[in-house]
Amino acid sequence: MSVIEVRHVTYSYGRVQALRDVDFTVPEGAFYALVGPNGSGKTTLLQLLGGMRRAQVGSLSIFGTDVASLSLEQRGQIGYLAEGQSLPGWMRLEQLEAFLAPLYPSWDAALAHDLRERFDLDPQRTIGTLSRGQHMKAALLCTLAPRPKLLIMDEPFTGMDALVKDELVRGLLETSGSEGWTVLLCSHDIGELEALADWVAFLAAGRLELSESMESLQARYRHVTLVSPDPDGLRALAGSHEYLSVDRSGGHATFIAPAVHGDLAASLRQEFPAATHVEVRNATLKELFVALARRSSGARGAKGVAA
Numbered sequence: 001m002s003v004i005e006v007r008h009v010t011y012s013y014g015r016v017q018a019l020r021d022v023d024f025t026v027p028e029g030a031f032y033a034l035v036g037p038n039g040s041g042k043t044t045l046l047q048l049l050g051g052m053r054r055a056q057v058g059s060l061s062i063f064g065t066d067v068a069s070l071s072l073e074q075r076g077q078i079g080y081l082a083e084g085q086s087l088p089g090w091m092r093l094e095q096l097e098a099f100l101a102p103l104y105p106s107w108d109a110a111l112a113h114d115l116r117e118r119f120d121l122d123p124q125r126t127i128g129t130l131s132r133g134q135h136m137k138a139a140l141l142c143t144l145a146p147r148p149k150l151l152i153m154d155e156p157f158t159g160m161d162a163l164v165k166d167e168l169v170r171g172l173l174e175t176s177g178s179e180g181w182t183v184l185l186c187s188h189d190i191g192e193l194e195a196l197a198d199w200v201a202f203l204a205a206g207r208l209e210l211s212e213s214m215e216s217l218q219a220r221y222r223h224v225t226l227v228s229p230d231p232d233g234l235r236a237l238a239g240s241h242e243y244l245s246v247d248r249s250g251g252h253a254t255f256i257a258p259a260v261h262g263d264l265a266a267s268l269r270q271e272f273p274a275a276t277h278v279e280v281r282n283a284t285l286k287e288l289f290v291a292l293a294r295r296s297s298g299a300r301g302a303k304g305v306a307a
Contacts (some may be wrong), residue, residue, distance in 0.1 A: 001028045003150055003182040004049065009058035011044055017206050020045040024201055024211040026031035026184055033193040033214075033285075034186040037293050042186045045203070049184070050080050061148060076104055079148035083155040085139040089128030091269045093121055093138055097145070104146035105290070112145040119167060133164035140172065153185045157192060169196065194285040204287070204296035214285070222264055223287055226253045227277035236270065245291035255284055256291040 004026035011019040018041045026032045045199050047053045048060055051067050060067045063074055068250045070078075087096065093116070101107040114125060119137040130138060136156060144153065157169070169192055172183075187193055193200070194214075201211040210217070221244075228234055231251045237243055244256040257280075260267060272278075283291075 002026060003028045003030075003063060004032075004184065005059075005064075006045070006049075007059045007061075009045070009055050009060060011041075011053065011056050016112070019048075022208045023058075024208055026182060027199065028182055029180050029239065030199045031183045031197050032185070032199040032201065033175065033185060033186075033197035034201050034203065035190065035193065036295075037284075037288055039205075039293045040203040041206040042203055043154055046082075046152055046184070049152060050078075051075075076106065076146065077149040079142045079143040079146065081139055081151070081153045081156050085136070087127045087139060087142070088134065090126060092124055092126050093141075094123035096127065096138070096142065097123070100142055100145070106147045107145055107232055108147050109145075111147065112141060115141040115144060133161065137164070137167070144150040144172075147181075149181060151181055151183045151185075153183065153187075155187055155189060156185075157189050159186055172196075190286040190289050191196040197285075200285065202292050204293065207296075209292055209296060217288065218282055218285075220259055221253070221283045221288055221291075222257050222259050222280050223283040224255055224257045224268065225277070225279040226255075226263075226268065226275050227251060228253075228272060228275045230274040233274045245287070245294050256287060 002025040006022055006024050009022045010017065022045065023039070034042050034045070044053065048055055049062065049067060051070070054068065062070060062078065065071075065074060091099070097109075097112055098137055101109065115121075119134075119141065121134060121137055121141065125134075127135065127138060140156070185193065185195075185196065198214050199212070200214055200217055202209040224243075226234060226237075228251045231248075234248055234251065234253045235245045237248060237253055238257060240246070242258065246253065246255040257264065257268075265278045268278050268280070269275060
């Protein structure tokens, strides 16, 4: 079952197209990472899903219902957390929880208490006196306590120090994982996403380049390191359409290669017979992100030159 369905969505700000025929689904129970360079349309897409904007072309549905037609009960099953989430600064945390609880029939006071303890939050503190990290912990508490079936998050870790980020990630991962919730998370912190996500989508210039399980994506590509005493023999890498994110310095080169049936290292030794060292390993999500972003940027640049 798909919790989110985005069908051929296009959205423009005047003459600027933020999204172009975007089409994908988010399976129930998935931890789905949405990645892409700045300006790729990620926030616009999340705002459309949150009902803050209306699609100009195409449709978006959650729980099988068009976003614009969601009932109050269905909206109560969606949690939304964004960078710089606004909370009433004059309220104490315990007051905020008491205010929110009657609004959500599924509010779980025990879960709120557990998260407060885990995040080391003082319920007597006013929201306005909390640090940035504590503020986001309080926002996450208020988002998770209603036990949402769907959690949408837009850059929740931006500017966090490592300790606070780790606490947030562990709290999010443990709670959502144990409950089987569906999570759609947009973040520039690729390292964190790799530890969290089991599905990934890549947006570039408003277009969806891919949407697939993390396992499938990482099975399709490998990170390669080549060392050769003959630097000229590696020059062909630069013009290759098969290899991505090629970085070459003299006789040392690294790149992303599509996985092939059989022994990739043996195939590379045959293609580059002068190589003295060939190392093939699984590519990280960050390496794949950089490679896909470079490919997308290069394709757009080529189209611009052609035009």
